Amino acid sequence: MTTPEAIEGYLRTGIVCDHLAVSGDGAHFEAVIVSSAFAGKSRVARHQIVYGALGDRMREEIHALSMKTHTPEEWAAIQAGS
């Protein structure tokens, strides 16, 4: 069974993350991903970067992944606001 830790590993291999948190139950996962790779990118393009890092695993292992994607600047603003 896929674990949140395994998904974290896959993501770290493909994306340089400032902050990464993955939780889930083996079928449904949630990820918060903060990376400067998202700067200047649309929401769709950001998610495509994440799906690209997961590759075929998205088809085979991971039934559902819900994600929030932020740049370091956006993340700092969110942290400051909460």
Next chain:
Amino acid sequence: MSIQDTIREQVTAHPVVLYMKGSPQFPMCGFSANAAQILKACGVDKPFTVDVLQNPEIRQGIKEFANWPTIPQLYIKGEFVGGSDIMREMYESGELKQMLDTAKG
């Protein structure tokens, strides 16, 4: 006609198209249910929906069409808008309703 052509025809023939699992009345997946509910909340009562569970070719083809591995997928005026996470974010910010209002009008 190839499956990619069929999809292109569907998304351009209708202003709002949702590819989902099941129907808005009987969604077969929580993410698809959310997507249909968000459209309803934005005032789109009868979106053109395609049940990918009834059509395996479209289920596979739509993933290639938008380079997007998951379902649901929302298209407005032929353009891929996003999946359920993006729909939720854009709904909460008001962007989605604005886009849908423009597309309908």
